[in-house]
Amino acid sequence: EPEVTQTPSHQVTQMGQxxxxxxxxxxxxxxxxxxxxxxxxxxEFLVSFYNNEISEKSEIFDDQFSVERPxxxxxxxxxxxxxxxxxxxxxxxxxxDTGHQPQHFGDGTRLSIL
Amino acid sequence: DQxxxxxxxxxxxxxGRISILNCDYTNSMFDYFxxxxxxxxxxxxFLISISSIKDKNEDGRFTVFLNKSAKHLSLHIVPSQPxxxxxxxxxxRTGGGADGxxxxxxxxLIIQP
Numbered sequence: 001e002p003e004v005t006q007t008p009s010h011q012v013t014q015m016g017q018x019x020x021x022x023x024x025x026x027x028x029x030x031x032x033x034x035x036x037x038x039x040x041x042x043x044e045f046l047v048s049f050y051n052n053e054i055s056e057k058s059e060i061f062d063d064q065f066s067v068e069r070p071x072x073x074x075x076x077x078x079x080x081x082x083x084x085x086x087x088x089x090x091x092x093x094x095x096x097d098t099g100h101q102p103q104h105f106g107d108g109t110r111l112s113i114l
Numbered sequence: 115d116q117x118x119x120x121x122x123x124x125x126x127x128x129x130g131r132i133s134i135l136n137c138d139y140t141n142s143m144f145d146y147f148x149x150x151x152x153x154x155x156x157x158x159x160f161l162i163s164i165s166s167i168k169d170k171n172e173d174g175r176f177t178v179f180l181n182k183s184a185k186h187l188s189l190h191i192v193p194s195q196p197x198x199x200x201x202x203x204x205x206x207r208t209g210g211g212a213d214g215x216x217x218x219x220x221x222x223l224i225i226q227p
Contacts, residue, residue: 055213105159
């Protein structure tokens with residue numbers, strides 16, 4: 001069964017550094033998403049992406065965040081200048097184009113900011 | 115601001131019995147509801163969903179019920195199996211161009227042999 005893949009599984013970064021989290025969505029999906037889950041808290045929506053542009057973003061997704069689909073298969077989340085509070089699990093998701101389709105999630109990248 | 119609430123942090127059920135997980139929501143604009151299952155160190159896995167125009171959807175051992183007037187949905191698992199032990203998340207979206215999911219905090223289901 002096709003799946004969403006995320007790399008790396010764990011990223012350790014110094015505060016203030018830039019980090020790029022990578023995702024390969026399911027191949028025929030057209031909608032892409034990033035979520036995060038801070039330890040002990042809910043899964044929170046960050047951003048959705050369709051047709052090469054952001055379609056929706058949450059209050060969390062401020063100017064330090066950006067997303068990109070650099071080629072036909074990858075979908076990336078960049079955090080420009082990381083803060084301690086960015087430490088979390090980051091999940092990528094994708095879904096198909098027809099009607100009510102569920103989002104399918106990757107296994108996440110654990111981001112640890114030191 | 116808890117638009118999706120799962121009030122039971124954990125639930126213990128005997129193997130073979132029915133597991134019932136509950137979820138309440140406050141946003142009347144939600145039009146699509148989903149249940150996800152999550153094991154440690156893995157991402158959420160889609161289980162079953164329901165559109166707001168329906169009141170029940172069934173898939174094998176899993177059934178989701180939606181009561182729009184009460185803004186309540188539930189997931190029934192019958193019979194419960196040891197592999198069902200996981201955290202279950204209720205999620206919802208408002209539809210249209212805005213389809214980021216709003217999640218509940220999750221319920222940890224423990225199936226006892």
